[in-house]
Amino acid sequence: xxxxxxxxxxxxxxxxxxxSTRTREVTPDDLGPVQALHRRCSPGSRALRYxxxxxxxxxxxxxxxxxxxxxxxxxxxxxxxxxxIIAMTNVMRTDRQGVGEFAVLIEDAWQSKGLGTAxxxxxxxxxxxxxxxxxxxxxAAGNAPMLHVLERLDAPPVHAGxxxxxxxxxx
Numbered sequence: 001x002x003x004x005x006x007x008x009x010x011x012x013x014x015x016x017x018x019x020s021t022r023t024r025e026v027t028p029d030d031l032g033p034v035q036a037l038h039r040r041c042s043p044g045s046r047a048l049r050y051x052x053x054x055x056x057x058x059x060x061x062x063x064x065x066x067x068x069x070x071x072x073x074x075x076x077x078x079x080x081x082x083x084x085i086i087a088m089t090n091v092m093r094t095d096r097q098g099v100g101e102f103a104v105l106i107e108d109a110w111q112s113k114g115l116g117t118a119x120x121x122x123x124x125x126x127x128x129x130x131x132x133x134x135x136x137x138x139x140a141a142g143n144a145p146m147l148h149v150l151e152r153l154d155a156p157p158v159h160a161g162x163x164x165x166x167x168x169x170x171x
Contacts, residue, residue: 009024010022010023010024011023011024011074011122012079013076013115013118013119013122015110015113015114015115015118017113019078019079020078020079020080021076021077021078021086021115022076022077022078022079022082023074023075023076023087023089023119023122024075025072025073025074025075026065026066026073026074026075026088027066028066030075031057031062033075033083033084033085034057034062034075034088035056036085037085037086037087037088037105038055038056038057038105039055039056040107040108040109041105041106041107041108043055045105045106045107045108045111046105048140048143048146049103049104049105051138051140051164065092069093070092070093071090071091071092071093071100071130072090072091072092072126073088073089073090073091073092074088074090074119074122074123074126075087075088075089076088076115076119086107086109086110086115087104087105087106087107087110087115087119088104088105089102089103089104089119089122089123090102090104091123091126091127091130091132091135093130094136096134098131098132098133098134099132099133099134099135099136100130100132100134100135100136101135101136101138102120102123102127102135102136102137102169103137103138104119104123104146106119111145112145116145116146117149120149120150120152121152121153123135124153124169124171127171128171132171133170134168134169134170134171135153135169135171136166136167136168136169137166137167137169138164138165138166138167139164139165139167140163140164141162141163141164141165142163147165150167150169153169154169154170155167155169
């Protein structure tokens with residue numbers, strides 16, 4: 001496993017419109033900017049991420065997402081505004097050995113620019129680094145953009161059997 005310094009290195013992503021972004025592991029000081037991200041996201045975007053209209057993270061929820069024993073949380077900023085978080089990605093451990101759970105929240109204004117696809121690919125790399133052989137995602141059956149992102153990770157085809165699909169992606 002890489003040392004802590006290597007884990008903190010920002011991962012560059014260039015969007016389809018040419019904008020440069022940086023993705024890095026979260027720090028406890030990111031709570032305020034992450035809460036601001038949640039407030040800027042529409043209730044629909046938050047509902048697709050959390051399966052509810054959660055307006056912001058609770059302090060307890062934040063502690064879970066920032067606990068390295070529970071997994072890895074990443075935040076994405078533009079290269080020009082490192083204090084303005086535009087996305088949060090989670091690769092969390094599950095109760096199944098080697099299976100990590102993937103989720104992402106992208107600010108509405110930054111969607112449809114290739115960021116979700118790039119963050120999913122980066123999350124797969126993080127999952128492998130963390131020892132996972134499979135990523136799982138709970139996705140609303142009507143969340144076509146996320147289903148498309150997961151297809152790009154070679155997710156097996158899923159057939160809607162309910163409102164939320166449990167997708168497993170071998171790494």
